[in-house]
Amino acid sequence: MAEPASARLQVAVEVAGIAATPAAIEERAAALLESLRRVVPFQAGWIALLDPERRRLVPLVSPGYDDTVRAYITSPASVAEIELLGLDRARPPMRLRDFPVPPGEVRGWAEYLRPAGFREGLGVGLFAPDGRHLGQLSLNTESAAHPTDAARDLIGVLAPLVAQAVDPLRSVATAAQLVHGALAGIVLTRAGHPLPLPGLGAHPLLGEDSALLAVAAQLADGRAHTVFLCPQAGPDAAVGYLRVTVLACASQPPHHLVAAVLVALPGDLHGLTRRELEVLGLLIEGWTNARIAAALVIAPRTVATHMENILAKLGAETRALAAVRALGQGLYVPRPLTGVQG
Structure with missing residues (x-):
């Protein structure tokens, strides 16, 4: 030696x-x-x-x-x-x-x-x-x-x-670098605690006990990658949302890291208004027009009009195709983040 x-x-x-x-x-x-x-x-x-x-x-x-x-x-x-x-x-x-x-x-x-x-x-x-x-x-x-x-x-x-x-954060941080325009990010643990992600800053929406993190943990279950929108304060939908990307962590020791959660600017919302995004999210979750109308306290005809606008803006002929395209383009706003009661 x-x-x-x-x-x-x-x-x-x-x-x-x-x-x-x-x-x-x-x-x-x-x-x-x-x-x-x-x-x-x-x-x-x-x-x-x-x-x-x-x-x-x-x-x-x-x-x-x-x-x-x-x-x-x-x-x-x-x-x-x-x-x-x-x-x-x-x-x-x-x-x-x-x-x-x-x-x-x-x-x-x-x-x-x-x-x-x-x-x-x-x-x-x-x-x-x-x-x-x-x-x-x-x-x-x-x-x-x-x-x-x-x-x-x-x-x-x-x-x-x-x-x-x-x-164990090395591979997570490397994967996070592939998310274009990420402004902030954390790593979610098995117990739901956010850990700082090397190379990215903090954000109020990613703090302890955040509703966003609860949604991210639920959507990360069994999925390698998911993208959705999180509302922010402000009347303008173009600046009133953040795009959230959730990347599941690889199963490796010590097995307490669940997912990386990153936030970025929303990108192209296809001209969808805040109400249309809200309706679209409920559509993705399988709600009928009648149920949407009752939950939002609006007329069924108003919901139908929103649906027509959503189909046109997404270039979709059916509700099912609109839902698929919205999910693929990260235009889903989960209901727990909107305050709509089920």
Whole structure:
């Protein structure tokens, strides 16, 4: 094995190359561990991502451990231990001999790792450039001579590259860049919480407990991509709406990210008025003219006139074709966003 000082540049370039590959996140993690073996001759190691909503670590790769140790790694107790040692904060890597408490008081070490034959180890938290705690990198050795001071320091230099390689938001942010004219965006979690999306700003409609996010979560269920309109204050429909794009997140660890939600200017509304867009949305949801008239407190003949205008503006001969074209062009205004009661 090359000494860490002489291997620094070579390993850093290799790790950066792995981070840039389009491989699955688990494949990148496995490749990273193999590269890091040239720095620390470990017998077991793991890279895991944090599921903050369930307070569990989800291992991407964990070679060298038995099932008992792996079960502990994925338990809430493991997250509590990381917090006890301060590894949930950006800090240098920590070896067993660097612990701020006696190793015997650390359950993971005393009850699982030492009985498994390990004599030293190293752990470092993984953090995104914006400060998000992504997870943990840990390496364990059967020799107390490793990791050396130089190896510990080199792992500290490489940790941000490792974090970049396994950041679950990376693919989401890349997909979001394909949405033309996006003004703001968030990532919706399993529990309905909005997380900042790197590269995009915030917007009041994307805040916690927003009705828009509730609609987005519902429409994202089972769909890879959907577009709709969200009303804003103002009498002019051309500026009174935002176009909302919902991109379902890929099913990858730690599995708590549901969808990216992005807002942009509305684009071409085909001359549809606010009332016509409202009627069109109810048409898409399968409402009859009579039901629309009752809900909007307008005459059935008025609804029929709106329908005639909608068909003409969308170039559709039938209500069904108008609904299909409206959905395809992102002209759907979901009823929960209009205040119309069902």
